[in-house]
Amino acid sequence: MTTRHKTQLAETLKTGRPVPPDKPNILKTLLTVQSTLGHVPANVISQIAQVLGVTDAQVAGVLSYYPDLRTQSPGRHLIRVCTGESCTANHGGLVLRAIQDCVRNVIGDSAQSERFTVERMSCAGNCAVSPTVMIDGDFCGRVSPSDVSSLLERYR
Amino acid sequence: MNLQINGRTVTAEAGDTIYMAARKAGISIPSLCVSQQLAPFGSCRLCICEIDGQSGTPASCTTPVRPDMVVRTESDRLRRHRHNIVELYMSEQPEGSESSGPLRELALACGVNRVRYSVGAHMKRAAVRDDSNPFFTFDNAACISCARCVRACDEIQGTHALTMFGRGFAARPAAGAGLLMGETASFATSNCVSCGACVKECPTGALVEKTVLEQGSPTRMVRTTCAYCGVGCAFDAGVRDGRVVQMLPADDGPSNQGHACMKGRFGWTYNDAPDRLRVPLLRRGNDWEEISWDSALDRVAQEFTRIKGAHGPDALATISSSRGTNEENYLFGKFMRCVIGTNHIDNCARVCHSATVTGMMETLGASAATNSIQDLDRAHLIMVVGANPTESHPVVGAKIKQAHRRGVPVIVIDPRRTELARLADLHLQLRPGSNVALLNAMGHVLVKEGLLDQAFIAARTEGIDDWLKTVSDCTPDAAEAITGVPAHLISQAARLYGSSGASFCCHGLGVTEHRWGSHGVIALCNLALATGNIGKPGTGINPLRGQNNVQGASDMGCLPTYFAGYQSLDDPKLALLHQTITGRPLPTKRGMKTPDMWDAAIAGRLKGLWIIGYDVAQTDPNLKKVHEALKQVEFLVVQDLFLSETTKFAHLVLPGASFIEKDGTFTNLERRIQRIRKVVEPPHGILPDWRVVCEVSTRMGYPMPYRHPSEIMDEIAKLTPMFAGLSYDRLDQHAGLQWPVPTATHEGTALMHQETFPKGKARFVAVEYLPPGEAPTDDYPFVLTTGRILQHYNCGAQTRRTDILELVDTDVLEMHPSDMKELHLRDGEIVRVVSTRGDALLPVVGSERVLPGHLFTSFHFPASTVNALLSSSADESSKCPEYKVSAVRVEPVERDELDPEDEAEMGHMRRQLIT
Amino acid sequence: MTTTRCYLANDTSSRAAGAERLAEAWSGRPEIQLIRTSSRGAFFLEPMVERDTPKGREAWFNVAPDDLPLIVGGVGGTPVAEIPFLQQQTRFTFANFGMTEPLALDEYQSRGGLKGLAAARSLSPEAIVEELRISRLRGRGGAAFPVWKKWQVAQQTKSEQKYVVANADEGDAGTYCDRMIMEGDPFRLIEGMFICARAIGATRGYIYCRYEYPAAARAMRFAIQKAREEDLLDCDDYPFDLEVVIGAGSYVCGEETALLESLEGRRGVVLAKPPYPAESGLYGKPTIVSNVLTFATIPSILARGGAWHASLGTEDSRGTMALQLGGRVKQPGLVEIPFGLTLRDVLDRFGGGMAPGSRFKAVQVGGPLGSLFPESKLDIPVCYDAFAKAGAILGHGGIVAYDDETNMVELARHFMAFTADESCGKCTPCRIGSVRGREILEHIQAGEGTAESLNLLRELGETMKATSLCALGGRASYPVLTAMEHFPNEFRSKLSAFSSQQ
């Protein structure tokens, strides 16, 4: 963690401290930390637990439960490919493969290795224009494997 | 209501689940995840059933009963599903891992002899272990992820050290957050307090005691009572090959209901410690000579006879053990009164709750907890004053946490931010020694806001006017100046206490161990009387008595001022009865309290002293003086399990039999008399303490021919109205009996003072705030408070001889981080604490449990000589020492002053603060 | 030069289909003024641009940036009223879609919004519940439980604090109507929740919105803020506090007890019932958890009366249902119609058949836990009872069509893998069973299965159905078992014993 991260974390946690009668909310706090730092590093668990007045185990339990919480820092761009039924029916599997191939090439280039993280996601609620790819916050619909390289080009 | 299960009509209560109803009716349903101690959960799905008129197969452990429902717990369909579930369990056990007892039994019962899934790549449980806890291990291979352990830690113990980790197939229990840091063994680095609740709940043996793992499962269980603290947890001692291998808290234990703490559950292995005393030792200069029991007993009899002859009965005194049984304590008193002819007998209650005894006697007329531990379930508010139950009385502490979880408000009055203080709705963090100012101000608020229970006051009390006059000046603002507690918090606490409908107050040494300790107790009693919080369920004044039998030792008359049952030494009727039953007169002259004995010894008036199970040379205050006194005594006998600081001064040392090795009874902090039972033979023919007294007495011409402690109890019953209904036959029922038990058919007294007080009415006693014996000065700027930590017990003789040492191996000085900074101290650095009496070397740690200017340490390690710092200042009426306030300063220590070996020790000292 | 007012949808799917590209390309063009509306849900036509004409709205379909002159010139538009996909629908809950700017409260109001709330204000809490009883509305989140019964329990349970929670977890693949409501007509959800709050006496509400719906969460937060500013959430002495809370990607958090656990910030694990949330839910207080669509249906019911609602649909399925078409249909999109049309009709009339070049194989209704229907089973009426009778579920109304290229064994594996991934891990049949099920199917897929594998899968499926704690494990085997039932040859042809006989 950089110093900037540390101050950001401290700030985030200050606002996360529950004011009675509000109860501490671990998930909410972890999501806030993640939106600040991009992930929740394992070594800040104790700090979070202390601020919330809960135990390390309680934080770890929540952190390890939710697929969208991550303890590793992701690439600069997070590509999430829907594997829901509608996308699957519309050959989303081929899109996923195309993306993986494309990213593998990028990652082969060490200067670029922190550019992308690829994940599967379950239905993105975009089924009517599936298959769906979500890059950072943007949704792309009706993606075909041949679109992939020009699509990723936009995310440096 | 009635319902039908498997064709049988079964009676159940609303709120019962089908599983509970079946269990009560003796119908057993296969199950793994359900527990009597835990809320319905429904994870294993083995307890499925069929219900007429309802489709599907719901889990019986989560389905509530309805009147007239028709349930089947056995059918082909249910059996098939159970088979398939058990098969799934078997399918996840890693290759080569022996599926453990209960699961294997279940597999047999369900006919699973083959796992059909074992083809192809096939996911298994991760085969990892966590051996990092000193007392138990976790083996993930044997686990079924039923979360009983996690639920136990949350719902029973309230420590939340465990979590289910991960999700789906991989979900499994883990301690702390270690797994996310890549450690698989994380009990040791978590906040686990080793209460063992998870181990007890585990249905598969995935969590198991190391003693059981190493020595095998017990073959015989014997019900007994824990011999550490005053909670009096009931245990089943598991024996194998003549050795204890397990201590399992009993579900039907009336004060613990299946729960326990680290010490009772795992801290009994001192019993087999290699340095247990096995034979009597006679001093030969600086050496000990092993002598026979016969010559040792002769020696005591001779010396006592000699001293009595030469100097009279008053040159002899005894200090009886609050760790011993009621029967032993009674006999010791009898020995002093009938054989020696003096009332010079005292016990450890002197340094502990003697101020409670005085304070409660003066106000309520009886000096023991008015209510029961179970009343914590009935209270609408719990106020904890100067006590740290999550460490000192952990099972009570856990119960308070459970109540808090249910939404019962908790007020903590303590200078330290203890675990309960952190959770509490209100924490009044007062300056040590200022209880009376704070409690009177609460009274002031009660009066001003009309929160007095006028009807109760009129009918049940007297003397309120004095109190009203006193508290009228005690405004919260004035109290804020003395106590440092913001006035509005004091008012808020008073309102909560006065208006909850049922306020349960418990207190500890933070009230009693002060210069004006009994005033603190009186001030508490006044509040309870003023609000009618006494004589009703869920209320009361409840001292959390310390040692396993400190209540009993006093009850049995090991006091210089009372006979057994707090009967007056001047009572002519008692004198007559005593004479009839014992054949000897009852001495009426009041005896010496322990501190008086030290003065008498130094003055040369006390020549012979017999101490049983009490390490005065470590645990009494102002050690220099105590040591001086012990040196002066001509003949000092000490009876203990181990050599101690006190035996260093002894002329004769007698080995004692531990609670595992003898029969008897203890009285817990709720006045409950419970049996202990001989589980194993004492080694080397050691005589239990009661036999020693009998032998010496007999040798001094007064035969005590008791064959069994039950006969001693019968005599106690005859002599003491409040125990008149006691007998071993009755006590052998599992719940024990709470005194008073006036007749042989009386059920015992769970709630005292329901209709009247012993003296008719209770009395308000006005007390005013007076400052502690010592205040910080420029030279001694810190206030030092001493007290306990969870892991060790008093002088530490027992807990230091167990694996608890792996968790904590030193006393530490807790100092606020801001003070640490100012003094440029580092965590773990050894410092010298200096008072006007002496000094002590301790490692210092930064801790936010104490306020700036305030220090805390425990006194469990003789090496730290903490008590050398303390003065002889004590509560005036009870002589309870002021352990809680000493003015000290903290100095850095030069490197060359330290023993390099010690320093290395301290360098990786182990400590775990409960926060 | 005059500017032409044009309407372009701003919801996630429209943007993903290219609406954003249009907006970017046309920004700063003086000839048009772009109004960003909600989407009509005819997603196969998106990006669709509309403009006002004297004959009403006209629309241009699948618009590219270069099409601007056509639109401005009024060339080649289709009157919206003549789009068959929309024409044949009966829109109440989705009546505003395509018409309003989602965050314009005045527009909402001018199109009849807040009438339900006004009606509710004039009724006692008991009378509101009575109106719902008459409406015979059933929950749209999946379990189809009568809404009034739940509300009555919460109303009658005494507590100083009660909660209303909108279930916006919308995890079923193939469903998106909750997202559309939150993005496109957020005040409708707020109105529905507030009516509920009045009926049960709640003062706090939460919208538990899945992590994947950032735009919906933004819209809801904005709308709540606006409603607060306009004192909409303050009615007499009744302040109602509403908050959007974000989940973190766990499907099972759509299950109501898991959702409440998650809302409290814990592991989103399913709890055994009773107690039901209506008696003891969030922080142990009475809590109504209902689906977004359910809440969104409430304002119309209060405004038009329960009897009106009860007059639509079939015997036990009253009102309209929002069906969401996806997969390989030609015309994916949102369809609001009264219950009762057959599945075949829905697919033909609205879906427009299969996507060009593909042939129908099967359709799945009700998300990843829903059953598969082959061609021969399509004459089933779309309503709760017919589905229940067939051992299927309507769920949240998602309908996904598969074409003949679909490998049914692989699809079955995909379903079990989904359950294994999403299992909360609490109960044994689902925690271990789903993994074993997936493994068996992998085994079959790899050509190593035997007839015994199929039997074992069937038996495992039965045990999971009968003994799982929640519907995730309980229904996980339905798509698998229906795939085996309707396409037995595909499974059999993969078995090693079978292939070796050839």
Ligand SMILES: Nc1nc2c(c(=O)[nH]1)N[C@H]1C(S)=C(S)[C@@H](COP(=O)(O)OP(=O)(O)OC[C@H]3O[C@@H](n4cnc5c(=O)[nH]c(N)nc54)[C@H](O)[C@@H]3O)O[C@H]1N2
């Ligand atoms: N683990 C463990 N358990 C034990 C023992 C042990 O040694 N170890 N010993 C047993 C014995 S003998 C006893 S007597 C009991 C004692 O049990 P407790 O009464 O809990 O004992 P302490 O920890 O000494 O002190 C209790 C609290 O008093 C607070 N205190 C100090 N000064 C003041 C004050 O002026 N006002 C108020 N309100 N509070 C103050 C301290 O901060 C401390 O938290 O525990 C018994 N149980």
Ligand SMILES: Nc1nc2c(c(=O)[nH]1)N[C@H]1C(S)=C(S)[C@@H](COP(=O)(O)OP(=O)(O)OC[C@H]3O[C@@H](n4cnc5c(=O)[nH]c(N)nc54)[C@H](O)[C@@H]3O)O[C@H]1N2
């Ligand atoms: N600084 C400071 N000092 C304190 C206190 C404090 O708060 N601060 N608290 C004081 C209080 S409340 C108390 S109660 C005392 C307790 O202090 P002690 O009574 O000295 O300590 P314990 O460890 O309870 O037990 C004393 C001895 O009894 C022995 N023993 C145990 N069971 C038996 C038995 O069955 N038979 C025999 N013969 N011996 C047995 C043990 O081996 C041990 O050596 O400490 C006091 N000292």
Ligand SMILES: Cc1cc2nc3c(=O)[nH]c(=O)nc-3n(C[C@H](O)[C@H](O)[C@H](O)COP(=O)(O)O)c2cc1C
């Ligand atoms: C595994 C599982 C997932 C669910 N997911 C959702 C969901 O995403 N949205 C939803 O509204 N209901 C979902 N439900 C149903 C809820 O438990 C609950 O019945 C519903 O929110 C109640 O609202 P309703 O009465 O309006 O239908 C799910 C149930 C299960 C068992």
Ligand code: SF4
């Ligand atoms: S918990 Fe398991 S074990 Fe429990 S009742 Fe239920 S089935 Fe049974």
Ligand code: SF4
């Ligand atoms: S031993 Fe007690 S504190 Fe430790 S994990 Fe088990 S239940 Fe929790």
Ligand code: SF4
């Ligand atoms: S360790 Fe024991 S109690 Fe805990 S989950 Fe595993 S089997 Fe259950």
Ligand code: SF4
């Ligand atoms: S709470 Fe006290 S009585 Fe119970 S096990 Fe612990 S030390 Fe023993």
Ligand code: SF4
């Ligand atoms: S069926 Fe699956 S998701 Fe539902 S409770 Fe059981 S393990 Fe959790």
Ligand code: FES
């Ligand atoms: S299935 Fe991919 S967006 Fe719904």
Ligand code: FES
């Ligand atoms: S015992 Fe009922 S589900 Fe485990």
Ligand SMILES: [Mo]
């Ligand atoms: Mo004590």
